[in-house]
Amino acid sequence: MLTPTVVSHTTVRRASRNSPTSPRTSARCSSCAMRHLCMPQGLAPDDLPKLEALICNARSVRRGEALYRAGDPFDTLYAVRSGSLKTVMAHRDGREQVTGLRLAGDPLGIDGISTDFHTCSAVALEDSSVCIIPYSALKHLCRETGAMQDRLHRLMSEQLIRESSQMMVLGSLSADERVAAFLLDVSERNGQRGYSHAEFNLRMTREDMGSYLGMTLETVSRTLSRFQKRGLIDTQGKLIRIIDIEGLRHL
Structure with a gap:
């Protein structure tokens, strides 16, 4: 099964929120296939409706559109x-780094x-959708439900560990x-989501991969070609398509 994987300012952000090209739809955690990875993880059944009452909307984000940009006020x-x-x-010199x-x-x-x-921007690599969670x-x-506070702390810790x-x-x-570690990471994360760990569409461009991995575009392309030849x-x-996952692990 194939799956996609895996910056204007405040005025643009507000315009994007209200734009007819970015409609909002209802969102329910209980019917979401990703709930085992997302906010509801670890919550008791009685607490889930409280979270759903907050996450009442989902917003579409078109490929190339910024969900938010560095410097935008944070409230969500x-x-x-x-x-x-x-x-x-x-x-500071205007160069951008994929993080x-x-x-x-x-x-x-x-x-x-x-x-x-x-402090950073979030840009859609493909047509996507996000659930909206008002932070206040x-x-x-979190003050009412200890399990929700624990979950938020875990999400913060997981992001710190990943970075x-x-x-x-x-x-x-x-x-x-670096390239092997990146492919293995995407493979593992796809598997966690119930998708194929061996075959996927990598939505990042080769240039994005280079920025993320601290490499030039040419080095990324040569490395992938070398992996293919091997x-x-x-x-x-x-x-x-990953043919020899153990070979990647032993690089």
Whole structure:
């Protein structure tokens, strides 16, 4: 089974929220296939309706559209309901760095909690949808429900661990090891979502991969070609098929 995987400012953000091209639809955790990975994980059945009362809407985000941009005021957390988005930070000289890949079930917007402003941008890699979670209401629910507070803390910790692991990838692994680690990570995350771990559409461009892995576009392309020649993977455009997963693990 194939699956997609895996920055204007406040005025643009508000316009996007109200745009007819970004309609809102109802969202229910109890009927969402990603609830085992998302906010409801670990909640008692009696607590789920309280969370659903907060997450009453889902918003569509078109490919290439920014859900929010660095510098936008923070008041909302999001959960990816379908599709995928990348997070991007800008250097002082204007260069952009891809910092994360968010798949269905992943949280978005946690970066804004510290300063009440988003420190990165979130951009849709494909037509996607996100659930809308007002942060002030979520804080109130956390005070009422210890399990919800524990879940929010776990989500924050998981994001910290993922970012720390990415720093290790950038700081200590070779080009081959970086690309292999990335493909294995996407493979594992797809499996957690009930999709094929061996075959998937990688929505990130080769340039995005290079930015995320601290490599040039040319190095990414050469590495993937080398993997293909060695029989580790097969690539056809964005379609990636892992042929020898143990071979990737032992690079």
